[in-house]
Amino acid sequence: MSSKTPDDPKAAPALRAAQLYYLQDMTMDAIARDLGTSRSSVSRLLSHARDTGLVEVRIHPPQEQELRLEEAIRARFGIAAHVVPTPRSLSDVERFERVAMSAARQLPLYFDSNMTLGIAWGSTLDAISRHLPKKETHNSTVVQLNGAGNTFTSGVDYASEILHRFGQAFGAAVQQFPVPAFFDEPLTKEAMWRERSTRRVLDLQARADIVLFGLGSPFAEVPSRVYIGGYLDRSDYRSLREEKVIGDVATVFFRQDGSWKDIELNKRATGPTFSVLSRVSRRICVVSGVQKLPSLRGAIAARLITDLVLDEHLAEQLVDE
Secondary structure (H helix, E strand, O other), rough: OOOOOOOOOOHHHHHHHHHHHHHHHHHHHHHHHHOOOHHHHHHHHHHHHHHOEEEEEEOOOOOOOHHHHHHHHHHOOOOOEEOOOOOOOOHHHHHHHHHHHHHHHHHHHOOOOOOOEOOOOOOHHHHOOOOOOOOOOOOOEEEOOOOEOOOOOOOHHHHHHHHHHHHHHOEEEEEEEOOOOEEEHHHHHHHHHHHHHHHHHHHHHOOOOOEEEEEEEEOOOOOOOHHHOOOOOOOHHHHHHHHHHEEEOOOOOEEEOOOOOOOOOHOOOOEEEEEEEOOOOOEEEOOOOOOHHHHHHHHHHOOOOEEEEEHHHHHHHHOOO
């Protein structure tokens, strides 16, 4: 972005609008509120910034390296991949944010009117929700895939805030799933799953056109919320270690070979089983950081992923194995 300020009355507000839009990734509605003006005025200010040279917009086509990795992932795993360029100098947190932002900008290409989007709460979906662009849809629904409560909190505030951002971005109805992340007893879950109010949400999840999820991992530098949010106790961790669990999707755990059905904790988990997830036509996984390579391998082995958004370094590790 150019630092010059032409000698005209629009220069200062145009520069401010451009900085908020291009550098801070704010929407035009948010910029309008910040500047105390209308959305159309913001649009004109951005046009003025481009026309007068305050902003220079350049389009960089995908680099050969990213294309090679995407083609290799498609050929080897049958997955449509979007590889996000991430210099090795970035920290894991910076890499995580870039991948989340890229995923947020990809999602409107797939989600439209008369569709249902299932989302699994967590650190990744929280980050994605903060970068979503606006796209107005009609008769669309965003549904929560797994419960969020535990012995410390109902989880409603955390999960509902993520759902609210998705609903706001797409003008979609929001369906919460007000159950704990894990039941204390498998029999309690079985009884709850027979309730008509619960069945309504479960049926909505099963009819989803798209599901969007991250991969939980006990190894990642950016912690997965299920492992740090008070959802698991010592006996749970011991059980996961003994059963060689390497990750989870929507609080349903799996091993590196993709197996999940006989994992004890899954009998109490409230996320959709992989049998249900695998029937959704588009299943978008968003993941970053080489520490999540074991989890990614397991999710691929479980055939959970149709579309994958990941950072360049993780893609290299996946392809070069």
